[in-house]
Amino acid sequence: MEKIIYIENEKYDEERALFNLKNGYVKNCVFKGPRDGESVLKESRDVVVSNCDFSLRYPLWHAQNLKLENSRFDLNARAPLWYGTNLIMNSNVFDGIKVLRESKNIVFNNNRLASPEFAWKCKNIHVLGGMIDSEYAFLDSEDVEVKNLHFHGKYSFQYVKNLKINNSYLDTKDAFWHSKNVTVYNSVIKGEYLGWFSNSLTLVNCQILGTQPLCYCKNLTLIDCTMEDCDLAFEYSDVMATIKGHIISIKNPRSGKILVDSVDHFIRGDEVYECHGEVLIRKH
Numbered sequence: 001m002e003k004i005i006y007i008e009n010e011k012y013d014e015e016r017a018l019f020n021l022k023n024g025y026v027k028n029c030v031f032k033g034p035r036d037g038e039s040v041l042k043e044s045r046d047v048v049v050s051n052c053d054f055s056l057r058y059p060l061w062h063a064q065n066l067k068l069e070n071s072r073f074d075l076n077a078r079a080p081l082w083y084g085t086n087l088i089m090n091s092n093v094f095d096g097i098k099v100l101r102e103s104k105n106i107v108f109n110n111n112r113l114a115s116p117e118f119a120w121k122c123k124n125i126h127v128l129g130g131m132i133d134s135e136y137a138f139l140d141s142e143d144v145e146v147k148n149l150h151f152h153g154k155y156s157f158q159y160v161k162n163l164k165i166n167n168s169y170l171d172t173k174d175a176f177w178h179s180k181n182v183t184v185y186n187s188v189i190k191g192e193y194l195g196w197f198s199n200s201l202t203l204v205n206c207q208i209l210g211t212q213p214l215c216y217c218k219n220l221t222l223i224d225c226t227m228e229d230c231d232l233a234f235e236y237s238d239v240m241a242t243i244k245g246h247i248i249s250i251k252n253p254r255s256g257k258i259l260v261d262s263v264d265h266f267i268r269g270d271e272v273y274e275c276h277g278e279v280l281i282r283k284h
Contacts (some may be wrong), residue, residue, distance in 0.1 A: 013037055013056065021047055031056050032076075054080060070090055072100075119144075138163075146207070173210075176201055195220070214239070220256075235259065236273055253277025 005024040012018065014035020016278070017040045018026070024047045028250045031040045032055035041047070048067045049060075054077040060066065062083045069090040075081050077096045081087065081093045084103040092111045099115040104123040118134040119125060122141040130149045137151070138144060140159040149168040156172040157163060163182040169190075176182055176195040183202040188233045194213035195201050201214075202221040209228045214220055215235040222241035227233065231248040234241075239256040249265040250258060259280045266279045 010046060012040055014040075016040065016042060019043060024048070025050070027051055028261070029053075058082070061220065063087065167169065180203070232267070236271075236275070237277075239277065250279055 002023045005021065005161045007018070007024060007029060008027045009029065009195055010049065011030045011033065013035040014076050015037035017037060019039065021041060021093045022045045024044070025052045026040045029052045032053065038057045039061060040056055041063065042058070042061045044060065044063045044066060046254060047063070049071055050069050052071045054071065054073045056076065057078050058080065059077060060081050063081070064084065065147055066084060067088045069216045069255055070092065072093045073096050077193045079098040080096060081103060082098060086105045087103060088107045089111055090109045094111065096114040097115055097198040098117045100118055100122060101120045102122065102175065106122060106125045106213055107128070109186055114133040116135045116181045117273070118132065118137045119141055120139045123143055125141060125144045127146045128148055131150045132247045134153040135155060137156045138152055138160050140177060142161045143159060144163045146165040146168055151168065152171045154173045156170065157177045159178045159179065160182065163179065165187055167283045170187060172221055173191040174193050176188065179198045179201060181200045182198065183204065184204070184206055185204045188207045190209040192210045192212065194208065194210060197216045198220070200219040201217060203225050204212055204223045206225045207228070208225055208230060210230065211230065212232045213230050214233055214237055217237035217239065220237050220239040221242060223240055224244055226245050227247045232251045233247060233249065234253040235251045236254045238254050239258060241258045243258065243260040246262045247260055249267060251267040252271045254273055254275050255277050257278045259282055261282050263279060
């Protein structure tokens with residue numbers, strides 16, 4: 001068995017300080033200083049990084065079999081994790097930009113993140129708890145599972161494929177645009193223009209809040225959802241929906257049936273496409 005290399009209580013600021021580290025354990029280290037070196041742990045293999053502080057660019061590119069825990073990335077640690085494989089990240093704080101991109105096989109557990117761009121073009125991501133604040137999150141990623149997440153930001157989950165979300169709170173504008181094969185269970189989704197141009201979006205027992213949701217959708221399904229402050233919903237969508245409670249207005253659903261307790265306005269007419277969708281009022 002290859003001997004473990006222990007690196008503890010050190011400070012590095014030079015370029016590629018620990019380049020190509022293999023079978024290492026890096027603990028209580030600081031990556032910061034006047035030399036402002038990039039890529040301090042680039043091309044690492046089978047490394048654990050614990051309780052470290054990062055303030056240099058591109059520190060963990062091309063990492064394989066990385067476990068990262070209880071560490072902090074400030075605004076200077078931009079684009080810290082790109083092109084990685086088999087990444088486990090537990091209880092870290094990320095405050096830089098472009099945190100994760102073009103990586104695969106990722107466990108993102110109970111982290112706190114504030115990054116305008118997060119998890120672009122990644123595959124096989126499991127997000128378990130924590131808080132994410134991101135303007136563009138999960139863009140064009142595939143095979144994503146999210147549980148118990150508190151999310152805030154705009155334009156999330158665009159072009160994502162094969163996504164499951166459970167027991168989460170999403171405060172997000174333009175979520176799920178152009179997404180494919182997405183299912184959301186037992187969650188709150190707050191924001192404007194939810195799910196436009198999606199294909200095979202399913203919402204189960206969700207609370208939906210915000211104007212003009214779920215338009216131009218294909219294969220849209222809602223099961224026992226509530227819709228608050230929702231107007232002009234379902235325009236030009238192919239939809240099967242059961243909605244609990246009231247909705248402000250429904251406009252020109254393209255096909256399918258929408259069962260609801262009550263609706264203020266069912267708007268039919270002046271449609272661009274031929275529309276045959278039905279709205280049914282539940283009998284009590």
